[in-house]
Amino acid sequence: MTPWQLLPHPWKDAVGLLSPFQSESLEEMRFRVGRPVMLYGNHWVEELTGPQIPRTVSRGECERILDILVEHSLYAHLDELRQGYVTLPGGHRMGIAGRAVLAQNEIQTITDISGLNIRIARDVVGAAQDMYHRLTHLGLAHGSLLLAAPPRAGKTTIIRDYVRVLSNDGLRVVVVDERDEISGQAPGDNGYDLGLHTDVLQRWPKAEGIHAAVRTLGPDVVVVDELGTQNDLEAVRFAQHAGVRVAATIHASHREDLLVNPWLKPLLDEGVFTAVIFLSRRQGPATVEDIWDTGAVVAL
Amino acid sequence: MRFVGALLLVVSTILLSRQAGRPFRTRVRALEQWQGFFDHLAPLIGFRQMPLLQAFETACRPYPMVAPAVRRLKEVLGTGQLSFEEGFSQVIGEVAHLWSEDRTILIDLGYVLGKSDKSYQEHHLEALKPEVQRLLKRAREDGIKHARLIETLGAVAGIGLAIIMV
Numbered sequence: 457m458t459p460w461q462l463l464p465h466p467w468k469d470a471v472g473l474l475s476p477f478q479s480e481s482l483e484e485m486r487f488r489v490g491r492p493v494m495l496y497g498n499h500w501v502e503e504l505t506g507p508q509i510p511r512t513v514s515r516g517e518c519e520r521i522l523d524i525l526v527e528h529s530l531y532a533h534l535d536e537l538r539q540g541y542v543t544l545p546g547g548h549r550m551g552i553a554g555r556a557v558l559a560q561n562e563i564q565t566i567t568d569i570s571g572l573n574i575r576i577a578r579d580v581v582g583a584a585q586d587m588y589h590r591l592t593h594l595g596l597a598h599g600s601l602l603l604a605a606p607p608r609a610g611k612t613t614i615i616r617d618y619v620r621v622l623s624n625d626g627l628r629v630v631v632v633d634e635r636d637e638i639s640g641q642a643p644g645d646n647g648y649d650l651g652l653h654t655d656v657l658q659r660w661p662k663a664e665g666i667h668a669a670v671r672t673l674g675p676d677v678v679v680v681d682e683l684g685t686q687n688d689l690e691a692v693r694f695a696q697h698a699g700v701r702v703a704a705t706i707h708a709s710h711r712e713d714l715l716v717n718p719w720l721k722p723l724l725d726e727g728v729f730t731a732v733i734f735l736s737r738r739q740g741p742a743t744v745e746d747i748w749d750t751g752a753v754v755a756l
Numbered sequence: 757m758r759f760v761g762a763l764l765l766v767v768s769t770i771l772l773s774r775q776a777g778r779p780f781r782t783r784v785r786a787l788e789q790w791q792g793f794f795d796h797l798a799p800l801i802g803f804r805q806m807p808l809l810q811a812f813e814t815a816c817r818p819y820p821m822v823a824p825a826v827r828r829l830k831e832v833l834g835t836g837q838l839s840f841e842e843g844f845s846q847v848i849g850e851v852a853h854l855w856s857e858d859r860t861i862l863i864d865l866g867y868v869l870g871k872s873d874k875s876y877q878e879h880h881l882e883a884l885k886p887e888v889q890r891l892l893k894r895a896r897e898d899g900i901k902h903a904r905l906i907e908t909l910g911a912v913a914g915i916g917l918a919i920i921m922v
Contacts, residue, residue, distance in 0.1 A: 463836075464836040464837060465835075465836055465837055468836065519839075520839050523839045523840060523870075523871075524836060524839070527807040527808065527809065528807075528808045528809065528833070528839075528840035528869075528870040529801075529805075529806075529807040529808040529811075529870050530870055530871050530872065531801060531805060531870065531872060531873055531874040531876075531877050532805045532806070532807055534873055534874075564873070565872070565873070643806075643807065643810065
């Protein structure tokens, strides 16, 4: 199910009237208070028009859309909302712009919603094939991997397919899926096919999830999306020291971006990651730009 | 023949008066069931953090007077046209067994359900309890006072008419 199908009328109907090319390549839909609704595809941008579509979006409309997309249950999504997003059924993500309500310097919730950014999650079977073949050719396929890319470059799409490849090769894979984006699981929906030997720790914080996976689920590989904090990186080191491979993604465009990260640099120096794969959108999402062999010894 | 006619008259007036007193008793039963429903709902929202409609469906299972309203709510919200408070308000307005003041309190709850942290949700449901208990107490008193009065008056009138007939 696409995230557009979850939208209320008249937005859902208007998306249904798009041309087949636009429907297939539509990646994002942005609602901004006082502005028209904009559609973003791969190398195209267009205003959403259609019967009953207002020229601009009101705050009330944004709040109604949010209410419907969170199934009228904001309390069940507050942990996500505090980080500025909500994961929708199918692993799609909705970013939320608004006024943060703080208590003791911590974000409690977001009010006065001023913008919504709904982004589709795509399950592309074979997306990781090119990367996997190149890693195999370089002798790096059996080590820990870090996929680095700027936002919207297809990190999650490629790591989801990579999970499927590893799992169907007979490896025991545990996905620590803090945002349900890799698995796309939701109540009543088993999500994407992640292969025969994959377990999913749904909504676990990354660091706790990695520790739990290593201690209790006996994985060959642990997979996490969007490493960010020192705790996450420490947990990766813990897994590596426990003899478990890690495949993770991180926001970065170049080697320099990674090397200025004070928590990541020691891990790269220690050889925790065998290879870093840089992705871009140059030839569409999940284009493999470069594979950096960090020189770490691969344990076969 | 007259005796049979008089007997039928007494029986029918008693039945009619019981019918007239029924809304008082039904209101009590309905309020008791809504109260039980909200008691069941609180942990489903607070502890299990179920989506609201799923929590409603689970919580209403033991309450046959609440279940049709929940089914209707699911139908109304399934259209994707209405926000929760709009849908809830519409459905509560359609519930036959509740009285106007009962509906007002439930509709007020609809404005806050689902819209805040689980602890606030539990707080709202907790705050509803004394309100429903107050309504329930009054409904029971009304039931005793009015329903019994109507039934007694009906029975007395029936017996009186029967005596005149005989």
